[in-house]
Amino acid sequence: MQTPLDKQSRPMKLLAAVDLHDLALRNSSLPGSSGYLPQHGIINVFVSHYIEQCQSKDRTCFKIIWTHGNALAPHVTPTGEETTAASSQPTPRIMTGISNLSITTDTHPRIEEAKAICAFSSNGITYNEARANDDCYSHLIAQAHKWRLLLRISDEQTDYLILIHEDDPAQEQLEKAWLVRFKRE
DSSP states (O other): OOOOBOTTSOBOEEEEEEEHHHHHHHOTTSGGGGTSSOSSSEEEEEEOTTGGGOOTTOGGGEEEEEEOTTOEEEEEOTTOOEEEEETTSSSOSEEESSTTOEEEOOOOTTHHHHHHHHHHHTTTOOOOHHHHTOGGGHHHHHHGGGEEEEEEEEOSSEEEEEEEETTTGGGTOGGGOEEEEEEOO
16 A cells, blocks of 8 residues: 555655454444444554644545555554554554554544534535534534544544544445544643
8 A cells, every 4th residue: 555645745644553353352342343443454544744734624634544354554663664564463453653642432522523523524614613603504513413433543642533424334435534633631
């Protein structure tokens, strides 16, 4: 798999590569057990090196790639050296490109806001509180409940929430998932 490019045609950095089979084995209460996460493959989460300057609606600042089965996943170590690891090797099954990163399916205190951001962003509209309260955008707020949390990836400064529309997992369209960032307080 080639490393995706951001909107400036620069290679993105790997935030995390998560082996879904390993994740499901470790936690049977994952969203995958109710149909939101597949039980196989690897989810690769890439972000622009300039993600902090991106708006939530800017899909060219992140890329989520689901590889099926035993496909090779790129692995970027915290020092930035790129290697390739087969998912069948006895190496760590959750690989990260950032040190001190944790991955969970736990909910987030701002999950409702994240869902609204996804509803707006997936329609090309920047989310803000004024728009959320504007009747002109009520149809987007009404769609927010259809977004589901897939994964929460956290480092010391930021929570990255990966959400997917409820219709997409059944069609195996994990690439349509959306990334929402919240600074930790």
